[in-house]
Amino acid sequence: MSVLLLADHDNGALSPATARLVAAASELGAVDILVVAENPADIAAEAAKIAGVHKVITVVAPATAETITNSLENLAQRYRVVTASASSVGKDVIPRLAAKLDIQPVTDVVEILGPNRFVRPIYAGNALETVTDPQATHLLTFRASAFRPAALGNDAPIESSNLSVTSAAKFLAAHRTDSDTPDLATAQIVIGGGVSVGSAEGFQLIEKLGKTLGAAVGATRAAVDAGYAPNDWQIGQTGKIIAPDLYIAIGISGALQHLAGIQGAKKIFAINSDPEAPLVKIADVALIGDLFEIVPQLVAELERLGLKR
Amino acid sequence: MKILVAVKRVVDHNVRIRVRPDVTGVETTGVRMSMNPFCKHAVEAAVQLAEKGDVSEIVVVSIGPKQSNDVILTALAMGAHRGILVETDAALETLTIAKLLAKVVAEEQPDLILLGKQAVDDDSNHVGQMLAALTNRPQATFASEIVVKGAELEVTREVDYGRETIAVPLPAVVTADLRLNTPRNAALPMVMKARSKPLAVRPAAEFGVDLAPRLSIEKISPPAERVPGKKVGSVSDFAAAIASEVNEMEAL
Ligand SMILES: Cc1cc2nc3c(=O)[nH]c(=O)nc-3n(C[C@H](O)[C@H](O)[C@H](O)COP(=O)(O)OP(=O)(O)OC[C@H]3O[C@@H](n4cnc5c(N)ncnc54)[C@H](O)[C@@H]3O)c2cc1C
Ligand SMILES: Nc1ncnc2c1ncn2[C@@H]1O[C@H](COP(=O)(O)O)[C@@H](O)[C@H]1O
Numbered sequence: 001m002s003v004l005l006l007a008d009h010d011n012g013a014l015s016p017a018t019a020r021l022v023a024a025a026s027e028l029g030a031v032d033i034l035v036v037a038e039n040p041a042d043i044a045a046e047a048a049k050i051a052g053v054h055k056v057i058t059v060v061a062p063a064t065a066e067t068i069t070n071s072l073e074n075l076a077q078r079y080r081v082v083t084a085s086a087s088s089v090g091k092d093v094i095p096r097l098a099a100k101l102d103i104q105p106v107t108d109v110v111e112i113l114g115p116n117r118f119v120r121p122i123y124a125g126n127a128l129e130t131v132t133d134p135q136a137t138h139l140l141t142f143r144a145s146a147f148r149p150a151a152l153g154n155d156a157p158i159e160s161s162n163l164s165v166t167s168a169a170k171f172l173a174a175h176r177t178d179s180d181t182p183d184l185a186t187a188q189i190v191i192g193g194g195v196s197v198g199s200a201e202g203f204q205l206i207e208k209l210g211k212t213l214g215a216a217v218g219a220t221r222a223a224v225d226a227g228y229a230p231n232d233w234q235i236g237q238t239g240k241i242i243a244p245d246l247y248i249a250i251g252i253s254g255a256l257q258h259l260a261g262i263q264g265a266k267k268i269f270a271i272n273s274d275p276e277a278p279l280v281k282i283a284d285v286a287l288i289g290d291l292f293e294i295v296p297q298l299v300a301e302l303e304r305l306g307l308k309r
Numbered sequence: 310m311k312i313l314v315a316v317k318r319v320v321d322h323n324v325r326i327r328v329r330p331d332v333t334g335v336e337t338t339g340v341r342m343s344m345n346p347f348c349k350h351a352v353e354a355a356v357q358l359a360e361k362g363d364v365s366e367i368v369v370v371s372i373g374p375k376q377s378n379d380v381i382l383t384a385l386a387m388g389a390h391r392g393i394l395v396e397t398d399a400a401l402e403t404l405t406i407a408k409l410l411a412k413v414v415a416e417e418q419p420d421l422i423l424l425g426k427q428a429v430d431d432d433s434n435h436v437g438q439m440l441a442a443l444t445n446r447p448q449a450t451f452a453s454e455i456v457v458k459g460a461e462l463e464v465t466r467e468v469d470y471g472r473e474t475i476a477v478p479l480p481a482v483v484t485a486d487l488r489l490n491t492p493r494n495a496a497l498p499m500v501m502k503a504r505s506k507p508l509a510v511r512p513a514a515e516f517g518v519d520l521a522p523r524l525s526i527e528k529i530s531p532p533a534e535r536v537p538g539k540k541v542g543s544v545s546d547f548a549a550a551i552a553s554e555v556n557e558m559e560a561l
Contacts, residue, residue, distance in 0.1 A: 010470045064475070065438070065448055088468040092450050095403070095435035099442035104404045104523040107433060121532070122431050123320070127328045127335055130527040168447040168478055172463065175472040185469075188558060213555070225488065231453070232471045237432065238487060240469070246554045256325065263532060267554055269547070275540070284538035287547040294544055301548035307555060 002054070003029045004075055006068065006084040006093065007047050009037060011176070014046035016183045017144035021085050024147040026052040027112045028081050028138075033156075036061055036068045040160075048156040056158045059165065063089070066167035069096045074163050076101060076137065086141040086241075087185075098139045105139035106131055110146040124237040124260035144185055145243035145264050177230040179217075181207065184233070187216035190244045190265075192235055195222035196251035196273075196291065203228050205295050206250060212302050218242065220258050236261035251291045254279025271295070310457075310479070312355045312367045313419035315410055315440075316348040316384055318377040319430040332528040335430075344380040347425025349387075349492040350485040354455055355423050356388035357490060363457075366390050370413050372406055372513065374398050385503035386495035392506065397513035402522050403431070407439035412516045414444050419480065421462070426451050426484040437484035447477040453488040 003025045008015035018033075025031045033047045033056045040058035047056045057075065061067040072093065076082050082097065084090030086108045098105040111119035116133045118140065184190060191213070193206040203219070210217040219229035221236060235242055237257040243264030250271045252258060259278070262268065270283035271294050280286045287294060320326055321341040329336050344352075355367045369384040371377040372395040381392035395409055414422065422444075427434035441448035449455075449464035453472065456463040465474045467486045477483075495503070513520060541547050 008469075065441075065450070069442070088451065088466075091434050092438060092448070095433075095438035096442045096448065098404065098435070099407055099439035102404075104402050105435065106524065107435065117527070122529070123326050123335060124429065124432065125532060126326050128530050128532055130530070132525045132527060133523070134525070135523055169449065169481075170476045172474040172476055174470070175465075175474070177471045189555075213551070221487065230471060231467050231488065232469060237429070238427070245558050246551070248551070257322070268535070268538075269551065269554075271547070280540075281537065282535045284535075285547065285550045286538065286540045287544065288540060294547075297544040298548055298551075301545055302551065305548060305552050307548075307552050 002079055003031050003081040003083060004072070004079040005031050005033050006072060006090065007033050007035045007043065008085050008087050008089050009035065009043045012039060012042060014043045015085070015087070016186045017085055017087070018047060019050050019149035019152070020144040020147040020186070021083070021142055022050045022052050023150040024112065024142040025083050026150065028115060030054040032057060034059065034071060034075065036063050036071050038062055044158045048158055049152045049154050051151040051154045053154055053156040055156055058158065058160045059163050061165050062167070062171055064167040064169050064171060065092045065096055066169060067165040068093045069100065070165040071163055072097050073100050079137070081138045081140065083140045083142060086143045090141040094139055094141050101137065101139070103135055103137055103139050105141070106133055107141040109140050109142050124256050125263050126256065143241055145241050177232055181210055182214070182216040184216045184218055184235070184240050184242055187242070187244050189213050189215035189246045190218050190242050191215050192218040192220065192247065192249045192252055193223055193229065194220045194250065194252035195226055195228070197223060197228060200228050209295055209299050212299050212307065220252055249279050249283070250295065252279050253277050254282065310358070310364050310420045311418070312358065312364055312421045312423060313414065313417055314351050314355050314367060314369045314384065314389065314423045315436065316352060316369055316371050316380050317345045317425070317428045318342050318371060318373050318380045319345045319428055322346050322429050328529055328531040332530050334529050342376065344383050345425050345428045347427055347485055347487065350487060350489045351423040351425050352384045352387050352389060353490045353492040354485055358455070358457065359388065368393065368417055368419065370395065370410065372397065372401065372409055378508065381508060382503050383495070385506045386500045387493055390506060392508040394508065394510045395513050395516070396510055397520065399520055401520060402524065403433045403435035404439060404523070405518060405520055407436050407443055408518045409513060409516055410436065410440050411443040412518065414440070421479060422482045424482070424484045426486050437482050441482035444482070446480050446482050448482045449475055449477045450484045451486045452483050453486050455483060455489070
């Protein structure tokens, strides 16, 4: 029984979450990876290194919902399980594929209990649904943050498919956030800033702390809506789901929709002027006070402790 | 241009839900219900397109129990013209919802179908993409901007790396993200007027779609609770706590 996994990539590079997805998919069978890209070679070479990958299949096409869905649809009959990350790409294509194949998908899987038993969060993670999927083929998306990465060191064969796929939708432009901070979804340490950070300049303070700790930087929806942080930094029900070892929330109240994104964090630290803020209440360690006073002092103190990562 | 908007009635997003002690589901009796927030953005987008011209009609459709009339009325008060309730008391899977909506699309032949990107109860994020496949239309999901350019839409989408702009020919399916617009609160006269707009109620069974679920839900359980932590009194104590976490990480 084998599993097809769609690889996410951006800017010509394989998504750092892929090794986690391979680990998840491997629990269900031998994993083949599909790469759909205009220039898939480098991406496929990266994917071939992940332990547990049986083979990498490439399709040359601009990656749109339709080209990816059509590629998966063409390959699907060879597999019992077709999977992708619960990322913006996986969310875009797996339901489209599901309707084409007349299969009810199970998405945002955070735990695999058996070959057809899965756990997925609902209601912003305030409840967990355990489902059995009796369908002959399973269509799944995994939350990468819920799984540990597979090792590297493999050298799986790469097969180029001559599928030709088309798309009525046309890609026009990418608007990327220029930032050299680590990938939010897989970072070990994440610093989050809330709307109380007050401005884009204020977020530079948060980024500075991030740099000191080698951490990724995230934000609340309120901070993104206010234009202080880019949309791809949003953590939560409608943003990214993170599971770092350490999350430091700065000036964040802890709304349900934000907490939905951080439930997988091992430790949560909080800086907030309000001792009654929900995030302070669930934090492992909290410091009450004004972030504008605390954060610069904290950066200095961490540097004094020699904690430069 | 004719627009169809699909709206779902869900537990209000401000309600802190409770899992039933017998793990059969989430308590919804006596709980405040309202229109799924993402659907509000979809309705607002339709109304804004109409305000700019060339929209002949906005039809809203909701699938659910009788009480889903409320969210259709909300959409009509926001400016939609006509409503359809596909009535059922059954809990339907997303594929079934998409199939019912596809039947409505076949009858109504809209140029543009707007949906929310996800329903905040099941958090599926499926139906728009499924409906696009079933109606053989291109899709533009997670939209934060929609610009009409003749027989095409230019849609900016919120994606993991930032944003991207794509062009989709009409007819098409678009799902709304939260930054698409700011939904209006309908003024009282509009709310009164909504009651006189046409609203057809049709039993789900009438559409010839198999409503039986494919998946079986074993249980709905509450997530693990976090143990409360401690407050520290100074920046240096806080820094020391961070240092100790980092050391532990590096020891692994
Ligand atoms: C459908 C839906 C989906 C949503 N999805 C998301 C999501 O994915 N992610 C998300 O984050 N939100 C999401 N939200 C929004 C969410 O409900 C909250 O509005 C948001 O998380 C609040 O952001 P905040 O904590 O920055 O702001 P606030 O709630 O305003 O909190 C600000 C905090 O800063 C503290 N503070 C103020 N000044 C200072 C200071 N000088 N120093 C230290 N602390 C200070 C205050 O005590 C307060 O706790 C969603 C909402 C809806 C309806
Ligand atoms: N029962 C329903 N009735 C009408 N529209 C729905 C229903 N369920 C889902 N939708 C639409 O599909 C979107 C995505 O829902 P979901 O795929 O369930 O997360 C919602 O925002 C609605 O626009």
